Amino acid sequence: MAFSDPHSHGHDHSHGRVHAHSHGPASPHPAQAAPWSILRMTVAARLGAALGVSAVLWGVVWLSMR
Numbered sequence: 001m002a003f004s005d006p007h008s009h010g011h012d013h014s015h016g017r018v019h020a021h022s023h024g025p026a027s028p029h030p031a032q033a034a035p036w037s038i039l040r041m042t043v044a045a046r047l048g049a050a051l052g053v054s055a056v057l058w059g060v061v062w063l064s065m066r
Contacts, residue, residue, distance in 0.1 A: 038046065 038049075041049070
């Protein structure tokens with residue numbers, strides 16, 4: 001015997017979520033202009049950035065070993 005609930009509630013799976021947009025894999029987001037790009041940097045600028053990052057990382061290693 002099935003129980004009949006006089007106060008039955010709907011079974012909605014939406015949970016109030018609203019999706020701003022959706023798109024399939026065939027239509028990805030358009031490319032956005034980057035404020036800077038390592039590909040547009042000169043070789044000297046790339047080398048300087050690499051040396052700077054390396055110096056910071058070696059500083060972290062040096063401080064952690066003290």
